[in-house]
Amino acid sequence: MKILLTGANGQLGSCLQALAKNSSLFTVIATDYKDLDITNQQAVIDFVANTKPDIIVNAAAHTAVDKAQSEVELATAINAKGPNYLAKAANTAAIPMIHVSTDYVFDGTATQPYLPNYPAKPLGVYGETKWQGEEAVRNTLAEHIIIRTAWVFSEYGNNFVKTMLRLGGEREELGVIADQYGCPTYAGDLAAAILACCEQIKGGKTAWGSYHHCGDLPTSWHGFTRAILAEGLAQGKLSNSAKLNAIKTEDYPLPAPRPSYSVMDCSTMQKAWGVAASDWRAALTKVITLL
Ligand SMILES: NC(=O)c1ccc[n+]([C@@H]2O[C@H](COP(=O)([O-])OP(=O)(O)OC[C@H]3O[C@@H](n4cnc5c(N)ncnc54)[C@H](OP(=O)(O)O)[C@@H]3O)[C@@H](O)[C@H]2O)c1
Incomplete structure (x- = not known):
């Protein structure tokens, strides 16, 4: 199966390339913005026509949440228009597309984990432009x-x-926000989830729609x-660690x-595609080993 991967040098793109290399099932056409700028519609049309992929995986995004507040045009081009151009090209080529979006499409007022069909209400430019990309x-x-x-x-x-x-090793004390809750996700688990979908699509599965894939255990940024x-301490990557203090969102003002x-509910992804939520604690051990 020939996968056209955009944003190939980002976290998700890099993990997906590494996993696909070990599989005989996939050939990845790995592109970053220098090879394929997804905001250039003609380039997208030509690239898809010339390379004839079986599926598009869009891992390209403007992910700088705070910068996006002042880079509205750029964030819109990458997060909203780019996915639109890719989806149009996929439609013309009669191939499917896997697109990645964010928990920041939600406003955070829910009291139980978000299911995919819960109404979106983004708070900032990043979430808003990612929502526009989803809709496109x-x-x-x-x-x-x-x-x-x-x-x-x-x-x-x-x-x-x-x-x-880095900060834990450099500083004596570290204040981290303790009143925002979410689910850390290992990009390698997400990449494996995407490849599992690709394999099933190749086998004829057609459970199209919107899903959640994130960490299995919610925590705060402080947690x-x-x-x-x-x-870091257990693996000897830190000789000693900063004293960790819990702070509130209002104590650390950010642009976005x-x-x-x-917190998102990943059960529909598990039911439809057999992919479990990311075991982020096991992944954290692995990632810190690699650093
Ligand atoms: N990171 C998170 O915490 C997070 C949270 C929720 C959802 N997500 C979503 O998960 C997906 C993967 O995120 P990630 O963490 O892997 O992001 P990432 O590391 O920031 O990678 C995004 C990649 O897209 C590339 N890119 C930017 N503009 C492009 C363009 N016009 N054309 C082609 N490529 C372009 C970037 O290149 P440059 O770096 O050179 O600009 C980068 O290589 C994204 O859809 C993101 O919105 C991420």
Whole structure:
């Protein structure tokens, strides 16, 4: 199965390339923005026509949540228009597309884990543009899977795990937000979930629609940091660790508002595609080993 992968050098893209390399089932046409800028509609049309993939996996995104507040045009181009162009090209080529979105499409007022059909109400530009991208895919291409994920970490790129390990080693005290709850997700587990979908699509499965795939155990940024520092110490990646303090969202003002609760229910993904939620604690151990 020939997969056209966009955003191939990001966290998810890198994990997906690494996994697919070990499988004889997939050939990945790995592209980053230099090979295929998804905001260039003609480039997308030409690339799909020339390479003739069996499926598109869109891992490209503008993921800088705070920067997006002042880069509305760029975030819209990458998160909303790009997915639209990809979905149109997929429609023309009569191939399916797997698109990745975010827990930040929700406003955080729910009191139990979000199911995929819960009404979206993004709080910031990142969430809003990702929602527009989802809607464009839904309205353009029947044969789509949209997978929302959250709090992504991996051995690749910059992410919360790497930042906290660094700060935990450098500082005497570390204040981390303890009143925002979500589900850390290992990009490698998400990549494996996407490849599991691809394999089943190749086998004829057609459970198109929107799903959630994220960590199996909700926590706060503070709780996540505690786990990161403990693992860093246990593996000897930190000789000593900062004293960890719990702070409130209002104590650490950032440009983008974030949902205080973005825990997602992954059960429909498990039922439809046989993919379990990410065991982020086991993945954290593995990722810190690799750093
Ligand atoms: N990271 C998270 O915590 C998180 C949370 C929820 C959902 N998600 C979603 O999960 C997916 C994967 O996220 P990730 O963490 O792997 O993101 P990432 O590491 O930021 O990777 C995104 C990739 O897209 C590339 N890109 C940017 N603009 C592009 C363009 N115009 N054309 C082609 N490629 C372009 C980026 O290149 P440059 O780096 O060179 O710009 C980067 O390689 C995204 O859909 C994201 O919205 C992520």
